[in-house]
Amino acid sequence: MNMAAPITRLRGETVTLAHGGGGRAMRDLIDEIFVAAFRPDAMEDQARLTHAALAKPGARLAFTTDSFVVTPLEFPGGDIGTLAVCGTVNDLAAGGAEPLWLSASFIIEEGMPFATLRRIVASMVREAAAAGVRIATGDTKVVERGSADGLFITTSGVGVIRAGRDLRAERIREGDVALVNGVLADHGATILAARGDLMVSTDIASDCRPLNGVMEAVLAAAPNARAARDATRGGLASALNEMAETAGVSVELDEAALPIRAEVKGVCEILGLDPLDLANEGALVVFVPTDEAESALAAMRAVPGGEDACAVGRAVTRGPVPVTMRTAFGGARIVDMLVGEQLPRIC
Amino acid sequence: MNMAAPITRLRGETVTLAHGGGGRAMRDLIDEIFVAAFRPDAMEDQARLTHAALAKPGARLAFTTDSFVVTPLEFPGGDIGTLAVCGTVNDLAAGGAEPLWLSASFIIEEGMPFATLRRIVASMVREAAAAGVRIATGDTKVVERGSADGLFITTSGVGVIRAGRDLRAERIREGDVALVNGVLADHGATILAARGDLMVSTDIASDCRPLNGVMEAVLAAAPNARAARDATRGGLASALNEMAETAGVSVELDEAALPIRAEVKGVCEILGLDPLDLANEGALVVFVPTDEAESALAAMRAVPGGEDACAVGRAVTRGPVPVTMRTAFGGARIVDMLVGEQLPRIC
Known part of the structure; x- marks a missing residue:
């Protein structure tokens, strides 16, 4: 991922199949919509993470995942991005874990406006900041018009459960x-x-x-x-x-x-x-x-x-x-x- | 999740919207298709995991995610489930990590035959065994006919990178x-x-x-x-x-x-x-x-x-x-x- 990509390569107003091809257009989409929002150092193809709490005796790792398919994508009080971050943070929290890192994977229907995507990503950034978690890794796929309804987001979360905590x-x-x-x-x-x-x-x-x-x-x-x-x-x-x-x-x-x-x-x-x-x-x-x-x-x-x-x-x-x-x-x-x-x- | 569910509750031959509703039908689908294949103790709403390697000084956690939208779902040499496991295992491996755990989240189009789903889940079980990883947590969502093309799977992976390994x-x-x-x-x-x-x-x-x-x-x-x-x-x-x-x-x-x-x-x-x-x-x-x-x-x-x-x-x-x-x-x-x-x- 080229971290210094200028914010000028993304052409047009909507996502096309080319943005899912694995080549230059996909890199532009990722750089300009996702990396730019999640910070250059915060979204890698593979995150390498350290946290002192993980190494403490008796600590356990909490791992959870959820796909979000809500319709409409935006609604009073939130959007699919808000849900995707809060849903996974809350899953971890309810298990007694301190949420640390999220992954975010996007399945995008061809024709999705960049503007909508930017708003949803901004919601994710805001909620992640509120929860104190980092969106550490991600993926994007683009499917043809009619093969998905707008946008689906899957988040996974990793957290740490302190020794002695046992909520069941x-x-x-x-x-x-x-x-x-x-x-x-x-x-x-x-x-x-x-x-x-x-x-x-x-x-x-x-x-x-x-x-x-x-x-x-x-x-x-x-x-x-x-x-x-x-x-x-x-x-x-x-x-x-x-x-x-x-x-x-x-x-x-x-x-x-x-x-x-x-x-x-x-x-x-x-x-x-x-x-x-x-x-x-x-x-x-x-x-x-x-x-x-x-x-x-x-x-x-x-x-x-x-x-x-x-x-x-x-x-x-x-x-x-x-x-x-x-x-x-x-x-x-x-x-x-x-x-x-x-x-x-x-x- | 009721681990002792009998294998008799799933009615009909295909997935319906009821299987995504969060209630009893969803639990039946999860129990009989997913938990039954991934082993009762292996797929929890939230996995709580320990691994000695994580606590070793200098070890880092590797975290990665990918969505799979391949069409057709089944093809010579594999299916979307094979891809979903191998793709995430290989992402981790290429970064120098030992792959440990996967999450698997399923977005299913209404009408998907249970038989297809079972074959795909069986492929995931087989590839996970071959790779020595555990599918530790998962989610299912069902969308209306026409809102997704059959089945999308998102896997995330967690692995451990030993101290001193630095592939970049x-x-x-x-x-x-x-x-x-x-x-x-x-x-x-x-x-x-x-x-x-x-x-x-x-x-x-x-x-x-x-x-x-x-x-x-x-x-x-x-x-x-x-x-x-x-x-x-x-x-x-x-x-x-x-x-x-x-x-x-x-x-x-x-x-x-x-x-x-x-x-x-x-x-x-x-x-x-x-x-x-x-x-x-x-x-x-x-x-x-x-x-x-x-x-x-x-x-x-x-x-x-x-x-x-x-x-x-x-x-x-x-x-x-x-x-x-x-x-x-x-x-x-x-x-x-x-x-x-x-x-x-x-x-």
Whole structure:
């Protein structure tokens, strides 16, 4: 990769198949859109990385990946680039890892405007800076018009889990309290609205944001925190069902405690959707022992992204179903895992 | 992920949008196609990894990523899964890293037959075993019919570079010898033929294979090896142009020495293609000092994938162009970097 490439070689306004060919045009695209944004020294064909934390006794490496296929590419509160960085950072954070490095691989449909690509890359740079991670390596492929819908981004993340940290759903015990860091279902509702699937206009925005700061705050305040999950595709319902099944407990939610905007509830009622199934991109669910719940909540509320933190339920003896909810009217209902398709390409 | 899922839940014969929804159908797809193949303990949402080599003083982490969009998905000598594993393993190996772990993320078009997916996943398992790497984490997304062409796979790789290893194009010196491990241009010619773009039928097969064994053999025999590259998209021509430019030398190739099948040369003549631009998926180019060239060649020839190793040229004083070739008739021609599009979706 020629690091000193002038910003003048990229011709036209859109990506062509030539930009995927492995030759000079591809190098120009990479230099002028990606390397220029991610900094010349920050995106190599192969990154060679060192970090003192990796060499510490007992440290483990965390490794995760996600592909992003959201449509539309840009929406209130973010874009596919925001998601691609936050999604992978949050996966790492929820596992108790300090996120260090990301890779970013782009599958671009011929005809994609350079301007859109530049905006999305700028979002990635901003979110990576906010999360304190480095986009260390990448790839681009270009496919013919009609062979992909605009742009898909796959990020992988590498982080380090300090010795002694052991967040796993298996560790959840009866009595543990389930905390969330903030308002639920905004991302799903935003994408619905952005697609024009709603007849009403809303001012909801995606909750997409990096959560490693919130997670570090929780772990400092609640050293015996059991497990965490970022409740993305499938929403809080799927995250809790998986955790409950793995832990061999049931989870009882308190409907009155769930932080969901009235506007989002209204939209869900009209469309027959359960807000607990709607995707989040900035929502963590963390199980902590009862005696650490208050301090964990206070710690979350003190950091950006955790202002609306609250307790939403608790782990109880394993019952006939993994997750139930006490309704505002005193009843109880099953909160099942999402079955079938709800909203394709939500992230 | 429920590791004890029975192999009976996946209904129908093809992937539907429900398999991307984040709920139960997605879990069934992941359990029965991916986890079942990659082993229950080998593919987690987030892998937590330890390796003694990472903690050794001076060791560096290597991190790389590539998206694969090849069409057709299956071709003589391999499939998109073979490419996805070998491509990332070879990227790591060419940088002097020992490949350890891969991530694999799948973007699947609605309607993809489960049977095709299973064959491709089986190829990945086989190549990962051959390379001695573990597929440690993954993701799946499903997009609507027409929004992606069948299947795209993105792999990322993590490896460890031992202390003291320093393979970089900057280290190439005048006089150094360029070695390749085997026959060139087979992959590109195979994909051309598989698309029916050739009127002739051929029995060429892709050279796709993991090269970490070849690379270790070279490094053992030629401790002062300067730099290596896997000559994929853009072929040997693009790899050498990039290396020469980075090193500030020129490279002189010897046409008579280039290992290219007569059949592939013939195809290229008919179509007006330069075999040096054709993609390889199992070709390394390595620069070594003159006095280590013979031992490096002998070492390559002794391991699988290196049987046809040969010297193809050498680094010379920087001239007006980065790469030239002495032709069989005693002339010389410029070997330029691929300009524009040659074969879209070759890998």
